[in-house]
Amino acid sequence: NRAAMDSRLAELESRCPPMPQLAHNRGVLAARASDWPDAIDHFERSLQQDRRAAQTFGHLRQIFEHRAAKAYASALGTPIDLPPPLFEWQSSSIENAERRAAAQADNPLQSISTLEYELFAWWQALQNSIGLAEHYVDDFSPVAIQLSREYFANRQWADMHREIAFTANDAVAVISDAFHNRTLLLLRLVGHRWKIYQETRL
């Protein structure tokens, strides 16, 4: 019974000294129910209490990769039956490994807020053309960039819905408006910036 166990763990969280395992286990409860937003909140709270928690960090990465795979499949119209990742409980005796054990995802740039910032900067450049090409990889077609500018002209960022996910190396963003017009952006890190290398209307 997820609700009862979550409530029990929540009570312990409020009455105990900081124990990252409590938030971690609430994350596992949510993740096993595929409640990704709740799971991410709990895992991130657990990490705030112990930055060394490689297992918790690995679970977060698994969620991002799982969602990215789903986003890819949905964007490309190829339904897949993707088994959810496995999530493990943490007892009180767990020894948290160095976060470097999850080295592949140990990248401060690989965060939703960083990508949101880049997408917003890209959006502003679309509207005023200043530095627009810098948001795309070097060999991206200037004609395609111009078409994108025309496509997004006179739209408001606040009206656009963003779905963001990460794979091991790339970021996937699906930008949509209220009329279900959707654009898939694939981005990769070039130096310290996310750059668009594929832009597809869905």
Next chain:
Amino acid sequence: ERLSLQRCQVELDAAVALLS
């Protein structure tokens, strides 16, 4: 009411045992 660390560890492990 605050709980001791030891009590919390016992409660945590009991929860994990139930969940596993």
